[in-house]
Amino acid sequence: MDRGERRARRLEHGLDRRSVVMGAVACCAAGGVAWAGPEDALPQKGDRLVLGDGAKAGQPILLDDLPVGGDLVEAVAVDPQGVRRESSRFAKILLVRVAPDQVAEDQRAHAVDGVVALSAICTHQGCTISGWSHDTKRLSCFCHHSEFLPAEGGRVAKGPARKRLPVLPLAKGEGGALMVAGGFLGKPGPGPA
Amino acid sequence: MSRLVRARGWLAAVAPCAVALALAAAPARAGEAGTKQAGKVDYTPVTDQRLANPEPENWLQYRGNYQSWGYSPLDQITAKNVTKLVPAWSLSTGVSEGHQAPPIVNNGVMFVTTPQAQVMAINARTGEILWRYQKELPPELSQLHPTNRGVGLYGDSVFMTTTDSCVVALGAMTGKVKWEKCVAPWQDGYYMTLSPLVAKGKVVVGVSGGEYGVRGFITALDAETGNEAWKTYTVAGPGDPAADTWKGDAWKTGGGSVWIQGSYDPSANLAYFGTGNGGPWTPDARPGDNLYTSSVVALDLDSGKIKGHHQYHWNDAWDWDEVSAPVLIDIERDGKKIPAAIHAGRNGYLWTLERSKDGPLSFVDGKPFVYQNVFSSLDPKTGRPAYDQSKIPGINRRAAFCPGLWGGKDWPPEAYNPKTGLFYIPSNDNLCSELAGAQAGTRKPGELYIGIPIDEVLNSLRLRDGVDKSKPFAIGAIQAWDPKTGKKAWQHDFQDSANWGPLLTTGSGLIFAGGTSDRKFRALDGTTGKVLWETRLNSGVTGVPSSYMVDGVQYVAVQAGWGVDAERMLTGINALIPEERRVSVLPQGGVIWVFRVMGEEAAAR
Numbered sequence: 001m002d003r004g005e006r007r008a009r010r011l012e013h014g015l016d017r018r019s020v021v022m023g024a025v026a027c028c029a030a031g032g033v034a035w036a037g038p039e040d041a042l043p044q045k046g047d048r049l050v051l052g053d054g055a056k057a058g059q060p061i062l063l064d065d066l067p068v069g070g071d072l073v074e075a076v077a078v079d080p081q082g083v084r085r086e087s088s089r090f091a092k093i094l095l096v097r098v099a100p101d102q103v104a105e106d107q108r109a110h111a112v113d114g115v116v117a118l119s120a121i122c123t124h125q126g127c128t129i130s131g132w133s134h135d136t137k138r139l140s141c142f143c144h145h146s147e148f149l150p151a152e153g154g155r156v157a158k159g160p161a162r163k164r165l166p167v168l169p170l171a172k173g174e175g176g177a178l179m180v181a182g183g184f185l186g187k188p189g190p191g192p193a
Numbered sequence: 194m195s196r197l198v199r200a201r202g203w204l205a206a207v208a209p210c211a212v213a214l215a216l217a218a219a220p221a222r223a224g225e226a227g228t229k230q231a232g233k234v235d236y237t238p239v240t241d242q243r244l245a246n247p248e249p250e251n252w253l254q255y256r257g258n259y260q261s262w263g264y265s266p267l268d269q270i271t272a273k274n275v276t277k278l279v280p281a282w283s284l285s286t287g288v289s290e291g292h293q294a295p296p297i298v299n300n301g302v303m304f305v306t307t308p309q310a311q312v313m314a315i316n317a318r319t320g321e322i323l324w325r326y327q328k329e330l331p332p333e334l335s336q337l338h339p340t341n342r343g344v345g346l347y348g349d350s351v352f353m354t355t356t357d358s359c360v361v362a363l364g365a366m367t368g369k370v371k372w373e374k375c376v377a378p379w380q381d382g383y384y385m386t387l388s389p390l391v392a393k394g395k396v397v398v399g400v401s402g403g404e405y406g407v408r409g410f411i412t413a414l415d416a417e418t419g420n421e422a423w424k425t426y427t428v429a430g431p432g433d434p435a436a437d438t439w440k441g442d443a444w445k446t447g448g449g450s451v452w453i454q455g456s457y458d459p460s461a462n463l464a465y466f467g468t469g470n471g472g473p474w475t476p477d478a479r480p481g482d483n484l485y486t487s488s489v490v491a492l493d494l495d496s497g498k499i500k501g502h503h504q505y506h507w508n509d510a511w512d513w514d515e516v517s518a519p520v521l522i523d524i525e526r527d528g529k530k531i532p533a534a535i536h537a538g539r540n541g542y543l544w545t546l547e548r549s550k551d552g553p554l555s556f557v558d559g560k561p562f563v564y565q566n567v568f569s570s571l572d573p574k575t576g577r578p579a580y581d582q583s584k585i586p587g588i589n590r591r592a593a594f595c596p597g598l599w600g601g602k603d604w605p606p607e608a609y610n611p612k613t614g615l616f617y618i619p620s621n622d623n624l625c626s627e628l629a630g631a632q633a634g635t636r637k638p639g640e641l642y643i644g645i646p647i648d649e650v651l652n653s654l655r656l657r658d659g660v661d662k663s664k665p666f667a668i669g670a671i672q673a674w675d676p677k678t679g680k681k682a683w684q685h686d687f688q689d690s691a692n693w694g695p696l697l698t699t700g701s702g703l704i705f706a707g708g709t710s711d712r713k714f715r716a717l718d719g720t721t722g723k724v725l726w727e728t729r730l731n732s733g734v735t736g737v738p739s740s741y742m743v744d745g746v747q748y749v750a751v752q753a754g755w756g757v758d759a760e761r762m763l764t765g766i767n768a769l770i771p772e773e774r775r776v777s778v779l780p781q782g783g784v785i786w787v788f789r790v791m792g793e794e795a796a797a798r
Binding site: 121122145160189 | 337647
């Protein structure tokens with residue numbers, strides 16, 4: 001386990017305890033549905049990725065499905081039992097593909113042939129990110145126009161966000177299927193830089 | 194003498210009918226009402242009578258009165274002494290984003306809401322914090338508009354809406370929760386930012402979420418219990434007389450959100466709310482007039498029944514919410530007395546309607562107050578606009594139009610001054626938008642559903658044809674119109690800056706407003722438009738200013754704290770003008786500022 005992974009584990013565990021409590025409070029206060037807690041809710045090592053949107057929603061995502069210069073892809077993690085991890089907004093995943101040499105060196109271990117995965121939740125006010133420009137290599141958020149660099153570890157390119165988008169480490173599975181290699185490298189959602 | 198006892202002393206003098214405001218953490222009990230206790234600040238219950246006839250020294254609701262005038266009769270601060278205006282106190286709110294709420298004051302106790310579901314009670318004279326309430330918002334909540342526009346007051350309760358779509362009732366004396374009622378699921382895209390309209394024991398609120406494909410509504414809750422008294426959709430569904438203005442299932446995701454407090458006419462028992470645009474943004478996704486979007490609706494306060502309406506423009510294509518409540522003024526036009534409802538539209542037209550006791554609204558006139566190239570004409574009887582077809586964006590159809598998405602006037606409220614007889618508008622001109630839509634696809638709860646690609650929206654702002662950007666040009670302005678003649682009296686322009694400044698006008702004929710990207714807060718002469726005083730604050734001012742009096746001293750209060758759409762528009766303007774004229778850094782962070790005339794306090798004593 002490298003330093004980054006240990007840090008990510010610590011963050012996840014911290015998130016576990018806090019979020020279960022906060023989720024319960026939010027549930028009861030707002031009269032909404034309880035949040036299942038991130039242990040089950042967030043993507044885990046060994047999950048496979050399927051398409052979250054469009055006509056092929058639910059189908060496995062293969063490397064060949066993601067051309068360099070293609071669109072932003074919304075992905076969902078599916079656990080080994082076949083259960084989609086969708087109970088938390090914080091489990092939402094974005095995929096983009098750039099040329100492999102455009103992925104920052106310290107991020108290449110988490111990418112697969114230029115495909116990088118990140119949390120889809122803007123770290124500013126929690127909106128779902130849906131804008132992607134292959135020209136500028138930036139993800140953009142409609143809500144307050146924050147921009148992020150997915151190939152540089154989700155670094156903030158333009159505020160108001162201050163915190164980077166957590167990266168989800170990827171691995172290549174059988175037949176080029178995209179798999180989750182570990183939990184998010186940071187807490188998804190709004191928070192301090 | 195303890196600090197608390199001193200606090201009691203100053204308030205007891207001005208609050209003959211009061212309840213005790215406990216500064217300690219002890220919970221409020223109903224039995225405390227009407228009593229005074231040592232070591233506590235007195236609090237005067239808010240009644241229907243007081244809301245209908247607010248004392249000059251108080252600012253009891255969003256626009257000061259039910260008619261939405263934004264007017265304080267106080268006249269101690271004048272054109273002569275306003276140059277001596279200095280801060281009496283200031284207070285950090287501790288949060289960033291858009292600070293839009295007015296400091297609301299009841300006999301020396303100020304209530305201020307901020308983003309992130311916070312409300313503070315403050316000694317209005319000294320700035321001492323009496324209590325603070327912060328609602329814990331759901332961790333997974335997304336906030337498209339992290340802001341709040343103020344409290345509602347009634348009895349000894351304080352009411353606030355929250356971005357997780359709830360209404361919270363707090364004890365005015367304690368800040369303790371009396372009840373909490375969530376009126377819609379935030380997970381489905383509903384949220385709330387408006388100040389509640391409170392009347393006859395009802396707390397009347399509406400929901401935001403037009404960008405998420407919600408179906409807008411207004412609901413009234415019982416002020417004592419939070420129980421729903423009624424709920425009225427602003428998008429006509431099956432059974433509504435206007436249901437045929439929608440086709441198929443479009444009404445289910447039709448928008449029509451309600452995010453600004455309504456006006457209220459107690460004599461007719463009618464509340465007047467403005468409504469948002471239809472959703473998704475592309476008009477061809479929802480053929481028909483789409484009642485009651487981009488309209489004003491007159492609701493019977495007891496039943497919530499829509500007794501009258503006027504749609505400012507049909508089948509919106511331009512994101513032109515018309516949420517600002519009409520300003521209720523009795524005017525005389527051409528020798529005829531008209532109980533008017535006046536609204537400066539996001540669509541760039543100044544609308545004058547005639548109210549009736551039974552509810553129906555009739556068109557008097559409408560005229561552009563900024564450059565508008567979408568309406569080719571208005572029907573002289575009904576006011577219904579005809580459109581230039583080349584200015585209508587839609588699915589796979591690109592069009593440019595003026596004014597742009599943020600309109601001629603967005604949410605910042607107008608003001609009316611009965612002394613000057615003028616109606617004031619915070620406007621924006623010379624900006625347009627260009628959009629091309631796409632299929633909105635399948636709606637997913639809580640996710641954006643506008644039918645316009647993100648890049649289109651983020652890069653939509655355009656300059657009006659003919660504007661020379663090589664030199665400073667006017668965007669924001671404060672305009673003064675005479676409702677009696679329907680003519681403009683004066684206009685004060687702001688160069689290279691939009692105006693996001695809500696207006697306050699006073700009995701001495703002054704106007705107070707911020708709103709520009711230079712962070713300035715100003716006083717203008719309401720008769721001439723001349724700037725008499727200005728000061729630069731910690732951040733841009735998008736807060737609603739208010740005025741009040743304690744111990745014989747008049748104060749002007751406002752929140753500074755730039756954010757949300759003012760910030761979005763600034764990004765767009767920066768992309769249009771040369772680098773050397775851009776405001777590239779406009780820090781966020783809320784501060785409540787309270788001003789008084791230097792030396793005036795001593796004079797009063």
